[in-house]
Amino acid sequence: MLIHLLKKEFLVELRSKEISASMLTFGLAVILIFSFSINVSPAVFQKFAPGLYWIMVLFIADLGLHRMFSHEKEFDTFSMIISAPFDRGLIFLSKWLAGTAFLVIAELLITAPFFLFLQLDIPVQWGRLIGIIILGNAGIMAIGSIVSGLAMRAKMSEVLLPILLFPLVSPNIIACVKATTAIFDNQLFATWQTWFQLMVTFTVVFGLAGYLFFDHITEE
Amino acid sequence: MLTVTNLRKSFYHRPVLNDLNLQIAAGEIIALMGKNGVGKSTLLRILGRISTANSGEVKFAGKSLLKGDSENRRGILYLGHAPGMYPPLSAKENLGLFSRLYKSPTTEPGIEEVLEIVGLTIQADDPIRIYSQGMLQRLKLALAMLIDWKLLLFDEPFTGLDEQGRELVEKILRQWQSTNRTILLVTHDFEWSWQFCHRLVVINRGTIQYNFNIAETDINTARDQFRHLLV
Numbered sequence: 001m002l003i004h005l006l007k008k009e010f011l012v013e014l015r016s017k018e019i020s021a022s023m024l025t026f027g028l029a030v031i032l033i034f035s036f037s038i039n040v041s042p043a044v045f046q047k048f049a050p051g052l053y054w055i056m057v058l059f060i061a062d063l064g065l066h067r068m069f070s071h072e073k074e075f076d077t078f079s080m081i082i083s084a085p086f087d088r089g090l091i092f093l094s095k096w097l098a099g100t101a102f103l104v105i106a107e108l109l110i111t112a113p114f115f116l117f118l119q120l121d122i123p124v125q126w127g128r129l130i131g132i133i134i135l136g137n138a139g140i141m142a143i144g145s146i147v148s149g150l151a152m153r154a155k156m157s158e159v160l161l162p163i164l165l166f167p168l169v170s171p172n173i174i175a176c177v178k179a180t181t182a183i184f185d186n187q188l189f190a191t192w193q194t195w196f197q198l199m200v201t202f203t204v205v206f207g208l209a210g211y212l213f214f215d216h217i218t219e220e
Numbered sequence: 221m222l223t224v225t226n227l228r229k230s231f232y233h234r235p236v237l238n239d240l241n242l243q244i245a246a247g248e249i250i251a252l253m254g255k256n257g258v259g260k261s262t263l264l265r266i267l268g269r270i271s272t273a274n275s276g277e278v279k280f281a282g283k284s285l286l287k288g289d290s291e292n293r294r295g296i297l298y299l300g301h302a303p304g305m306y307p308p309l310s311a312k313e314n315l316g317l318f319s320r321l322y323k324s325p326t327t328e329p330g331i332e333e334v335l336e337i338v339g340l341t342i343q344a345d346d347p348i349r350i351y352s353q354g355m356l357q358r359l360k361l362a363l364a365m366l367i368d369w370k371l372l373l374f375d376e377p378f379t380g381l382d383e384q385g386r387e388l389v390e391k392i393l394r395q396w397q398s399t400n401r402t403i404l405l406v407t408h409d410f411e412w413s414w415q416f417c418h419r420l421v422v423i424n425r426g427t428i429q430y431n432f433n434i435a436e437t438d439i440n441t442a443r444d445q446f447r448h449l450l451v
Binding site (some may be wrong): 001004005006009012015016071074075076077079080081082083086087088147183193219 | 239265268269270271272290291292293294295298300301302303304306307308309313318320321322323333347348356357392
């Protein structure tokens with residue numbers, strides 16, 4: 001069943017391109033603004049680039065999360081989906097996994113211009129950087145899918161989503177920034193493994209919570 | 221087949237359903253009627269497990285529907301006011317997806333066959349976002365023909381349909397009637413319901429006011445009582 005739901009997420013996105021197009025356009029616009037508005041040497045910029053990167057990712061994710069349940073809302077498709085005889089937690093899992101994939105795809109296209117426009121050096125531990133980016137995205141989308149499901153039926157969901165999302169996702173974003181900074185500085189894993197553990201814990205806890213409680217979150 | 225016991229539901233502390241009791245036997249076709257806002261659609265949404273009830277019990281085929289496992293919903297198909305399908309996808313894709321989600325997998329020829337019956341063959345590959353209200357209603361009907369349901373919850377089956385569409389819905393409903401399928405539908409058409417259904421259940425003030433067994437009730441008496449309630 002999860003496979004059918006995942007296929008549906010990708011097919012709907014392939015047809016509408018609403019999530020990926022908005023995330024990509026916004027991300028590239030932010031990079032352009034950063035590169036023209038921050039006038040410091042690349043060496044100094046290297047210090048606070050991880051923070052800027054994750055703020056950008058958070059805003060991109062927020063844009064994507066706004067559209068996450070838009071197709072289910074438009075024709076009340078959500079009622080048909082939750083009425084079907086399968087575990088509703090699978091709806092959360094499909095949204096989470098597909099949302100993470102869309103965010104990773106958008107970042108694949110955004111990260112290169114980020115390094116290029118801001119004249120950043122590619123970290124030596126670039127493999128670990130990719131791992132941290134994927135894990136960070138999974139954490140953001142885990143809590144984001146829960147909040148998006150919660151806000152879906154609210155009248156002011158556009159306002160409610162960031163108000164709920166940003167404070168809840170803060171521990172994960174802080175851990176992402178700390179881990180990325182350590183990778184930029186080529187530090188040993190032992191010096192930043194606490195942040196890595198926090199990211200793993202955050203992702204697992206909110207992923208499990210979403211799966212277990214999505215049924216209750218989405219009922220009228 | 222379905223037993224509803226002391227069902228209660230409130231919205232913002234205003235009771236909509238108040239100790240509602242209803243029993244539906246296999247093969248029965250029941251029309252749910254009443255004024256706007258009395259809770260007809262709410263009842264259907266609770267039976268479809270879309271809304272939660274504040275209290276009460278609903279048993280479908282002997283199993284608890286409100287508290288039980290997701291498998292307990294198997295055999296129930298809810299068709300609401302809205303199309304309930306994905307706007308960017310085509311009719312074929314939507315039917316394929318929902319038949320799988322409702323565990324009634326079907327083949328491409330099977331989908332094409334039902335689309336032909338409901339008159340959507342030409343638009344079968346178009347995104348349903350561009351469909352008219354009547355076409356979307358026909359698409360819902362096509363879905364109901366694909367899925368292996370035991371109880372159909374149909375909210376206002378004639379909404380948005382032209383004369384031809386209405387005839388089509390009536391024809392398909394009659395086919396289901398002849399094969400003893402169980403249907404609970406919300407409608408405002410008294411005369412049609414009297415001809416087509418086995419029972420006519422009228423909701424008022426959150427509970428069942430009248431439960432007319434059509435074979436045993438005089439139509440004029442029932443009509444008078446029903447119209448008096450609408451005033």
